[in-house]
Amino acid sequence: MNPHEDALLSVHELAKAYGSVQAVKDVSFFVRRGSVFTLLGPNGAGKTTTLEILEGIRPADAGTIELFGERTQHISSDLKQRMGVLLQDSNFEPYLKVREVVALFASFFRRSLPVDEILEKVSLTEKAGALVRTLSGGQKQRLAVGVALINDPELVFLDEPTTGLDPQARRNLWRIFQTLQYAGKTLILTTHYMEEAEVLSNHVCIMDHGAIIAEGSPAELAEALGQATIIEFRAEELPAEAGEDLARRFPDLKRRRRSIILNTRDFTGGMEELLRWSREHAFLLHNLNVRQPNLEDVFLSLTGRRLRE
Amino acid sequence: MSALCYLGFTGLLTALRERVTLFWTLLFPVLLFVLLSSIFGQVGEQGALRLNVAFVNLDRGADTGFAMAVETLFESLSVEGEDGRPPVFTLHRPVSDADPRRFLEDEQRALAYGRRAAVVVVPEGFSQEIGGALRRPGELAGKLHVHYSQGVPSSELAAGVIDQMLAELDRALLAQAGRFDEDLAVRTAIQWAGSEGHNVGYIDFLLPGVVLMAFFTTGLFGVPGAILYARDQRILRRYWVTPLSIPRYLAGFGLTILGMCVLQLTVLWPLGRFALGARVSFAAAWPAAYLALAAVTFLSFGFLVASLAKTANAGQAIANIINMPMLFLSGVFFPVADLPSVLQAMVYANPLTYLVDGLRTSLGVGAGQFAPWLTLAVPLGWISVSAVVTSRRLHWDVGR
Ligand SMILES: Nc1ncnc2c1ncn2[C@@H]1O[C@H](COP(=O)(O)OP(=O)(O)O)[C@@H](O)[C@H]1O
Ligand SMILES: [Mg+2]
Numbered sequence: 223m224n225p226h227e228d229a230l231l232s233v234h235e236l237a238k239a240y241g242s243v244q245a246v247k248d249v250s251f252f253v254r255r256g257s258v259f260t261l262l263g264p265n266g267a268g269k270t271t272t273l274e275i276l277e278g279i280r281p282a283d284a285g286t287i288e289l290f291g292e293r294t295q296h297i298s299s300d301l302k303q304r305m306g307v308l309l310q311d312s313n314f315e316p317y318l319k320v321r322e323v324v325a326l327f328a329s330f331f332r333r334s335l336p337v338d339e340i341l342e343k344v345s346l347t348e349k350a351g352a353l354v355r356t357l358s359g360g361q362k363q364r365l366a367v368g369v370a371l372i373n374d375p376e377l378v379f380l381d382e383p384t385t386g387l388d389p390q391a392r393r394n395l396w397r398i399f400q401t402l403q404y405a406g407k408t409l410i411l412t413t414h415y416m417e418e419a420e421v422l423s424n425h426v427c428i429m430d431h432g433a434i435i436a437e438g439s440p441a442e443l444a445e446a447l448g449q450a451t452i453i454e455f456r457a458e459e460l461p462a463e464a465g466e467d468l469a470r471r472f473p474d475l476k477r478r479r480r481s482i483i484l485n486t487r488d489f490t491g492g493m494e495e496l497l498r499w500s501r502e503h504a505f506l507l508h509n510l511n512v513r514q515p516n517l518e519d520v521f522l523s524l525t526g527r528r529l530r531e
Numbered sequence: 532m533s534a535l536c537y538l539g540f541t542g543l544l545t546a547l548r549e550r551v552t553l554f555w556t557l558l559f560p561v562l563l564f565v566l567l568s569s570i571f572g573q574v575g576e577q578g579a580l581r582l583n584v585a586f587v588n589l590d591r592g593a594d595t596g597f598a599m600a601v602e603t604l605f606e607s608l609s610v611e612g613e614d615g616r617p618p619v620f621t622l623h624r625p626v627s628d629a630d631p632r633r634f635l636e637d638e639q640r641a642l643a644y645g646r647r648a649a650v651v652v653v654p655e656g657f658s659q660e661i662g663g664a665l666r667r668p669g670e671l672a673g674k675l676h677v678h679y680s681q682g683v684p685s686s687e688l689a690a691g692v693i694d695q696m697l698a699e700l701d702r703a704l705l706a707q708a709g710r711f712d713e714d715l716a717v718r719t720a721i722q723w724a725g726s727e728g729h730n731v732g733y734i735d736f737l738l739p740g741v742v743l744m745a746f747f748t749t750g751l752f753g754v755p756g757a758i759l760y761a762r763d764q765r766i767l768r769r770y771w772v773t774p775l776s777i778p779r780y781l782a783g784f785g786l787t788i789l790g791m792c793v794l795q796l797t798v799l800w801p802l803g804r805f806a807l808g809a810r811v812s813f814a815a816a817w818p819a820a821y822l823a824l825a826a827v828t829f830l831s832f833g834f835l836v837a838s839l840a841k842t843a844n845a846g847q848a849i850a851n852i853i854n855m856p857m858l859f860l861s862g863v864f865f866p867v868a869d870l871p872s873v874l875q876a877m878v879y880a881n882p883l884t885y886l887v888d889g890l891r892t893s894l895g896v897g898a899g900q901f902a903p904w905l906t907l908a909v910p911l912g913w914i915s916v917s918a919v920v921t922s923r924r925l926h927w928d929v930g931r
Pocket of ligand 2: 266269270271310381382
């Protein structure tokens with residue numbers, strides 16, 4: 223049986239260069255119907271470029287796309303009837319009212335939901351008569367989400383939907399996205415917040431320098447690090463000698479600007495070793511933090527860098 | 532509502548909610564119209580042209596008959612004629628006991644400030660000189676001094692009228708001296724332009740000009756202002772991820788501009804007609820056709836400017852730079868004449884020149900400097916050039 227049978231979208235060896243910058247190189251993945259698929263990666267990883275190709279506003283240099291069971295190079299307006307898009311940074315006419323913007327976009331589609339229903343869904347009913355220019359960042363983003371849903375799309379692209387928003391606004395949007403998932407929609411999300419990827423996604427592709435470097439469910443990815451435990455502590459003024467000794471005891475130690483991250487499979491043994499080291503060098507363990515690995519650690523162990531630096 | 536209508540409608544809403552756009556597209560044409568008509572058109576006199584002319588008689592000799600005759604002639608043109616002909620001049624003369632030389636100085640200053648179209652001076656000894664000249668054939672007759680401001684339309688106009696009056700006077704004098712056979716001469720009289728036998732005032736000349744100026748502003752500033760702004764702000768990009776196509780967006784935008792022009796006409800025409808006394812009517816096939824052609828020409832001209840600009844700000848800057856020269860080198864406000872050849876070339880390349888000429892001719896308020904086909908062909912030429920340049924050069928999204 224074809225493993226991609228329930229794929230709503232599959233992408234094969236997609237590539238795109240801007241001059242000498244290879245923004246996307248040989249990216250392949252498939253997205254299951256009804257799932258939340260996430261491209262996780264730092265700024266400049268090529269997430270937006272990948273999405274823009276799939277949204278039909280940027281031509282790819284190479285690769286094939288199969289969308290809604292149709293193999294295509296060019297995203298036709300028929301395909302666009304079935305997708306909803308939240309662009310990374312786009313705006314609406316500042317002198318239109320919220321209701322007018324939603325109604326305007328509704329007129330572009332053959333089939334659309336009632337404007338009031340959309341406003342309700344993104345909690346903008348009270349702001350229906352407000353000019354776009356008077357909205358806050360969070361309200362603007364909710365409007366953009368509402369507009370992306372106006373045609374009741376099967377597939378929704380969400381390019382960094384919560385970047386720059388405060389935690390409250392972020393959680394509000396997460397709730398909307400979860401409702402969409404329950405309604406059976408397929409979501410393609412990009413983010414550089416690992417928490418967002420963990421909370422929302424079924425399937426995560428970690429992207430770096432234009433390529434996918436790992437993929438799986440958030441749990442699968444974390445498991446790939448083994449049954450490891452992460453031990454992290456502050457080490458701003460670590461004497462060189464103590465550092466070298468620690469590296470000898472923990473060969474896969476990662477040094478950050480402010481902290482040291484240890485990855486150990488044997489938690490008890492690892493902790494004992496660390497405490498011994500601390501005593502021998504008279505180095506106090508500040509902000510000692512012990513936890514299970516998350517996507518951030520996966521990214522760190524794959525690239526040696528943190529997601530957001 | 533269809534996407535087309537909705538785009539057109541929301542575009543209009545956006546324009547009307549923005550104060551700057553509202554000012555330049557509606558308020559400014561209205562202000563300019565009222566201003567120009569009150570300066571040159573003498574509001575309140577059915578829009579007929581009336582020129583402020585000062586008349587000073589310095590002839591104080593024993594025999595001042597000829598000077599009096601000239602004064603009477605000017606007087607007769609400053610009152611309504613028996614045939615209902617409106618007065619041509621508003622005459623300013625010194626009150627009886629005033630010092631005429633002082634008065635003359637004041638009036639010359641008024642001329643310099645543009646408050647007088649001309650100052651006519653009958654010099655001392657004028658009547659005697661004429662009397663002498665009539666007796667001695669071949670000699671130069673007495674000279675009347677006419678001061679006017681070269682290049683100022685009302686002043687030029689006054690000078691022209693006075694010139695004709697004096698020619699008439701000349702002929703009358705010659706006939707009196709027996710050296711001119713009036714029956715053999717072709718009679719000339721002051722002839723007014725206009726096709727239906729009515730007097731064409733400056734308002735009737737001005738109204739089509741102001742309407743075209745308003746349309747021009749809408750196209751020239753509206754296109755770069757709205758489209759480049761929307762592109763640079765990634766408002767357009769959001770449209771391109773929907774089924775909306777560029778041609779459909781364009782058609783909607785065209786509707787916005789058209790709606791704006793209709794709005795401008797519905798403000799300016801009644802204002803001209805009911806408040807300022809204009810008599811022209813746009814509600815006829817040819818004037819309407821010229822207005823539609825003008826709207827489309829300026830729309831495409833706006834796209835040409837947008838294609839040549841990288842950003843919305845650059846587009847506004849280009850529009851600002853070419854706006855005034857194009858308006859003034861077109862005859863929208865005043866007839867253009869006697870320009871250096873470089874500027875003349877600009878007049879003849881300017882689509883406004885032809886549109887305003889064609890529109891005025893179709894309204895019966897212009898003599899028609901150009902052949903009718905030319906007034907259609909030149910704007911159509913500009914439309915095609917703009918269409919080609921736009922389709923090749925205008926970018927519909929940023930960063931591509
Ligand atoms: N229009 C463009 N022109 C040139 N380079 C671009 C353009 N857009 C993106 N890039 C470059 O391509 C790479 C990927 O960018 P992008 O797809 O926006 O990444 P992400 O969305 O993951 O932050 C970056 O190095 C970026 O600088
Ligand atoms: Mg991005």
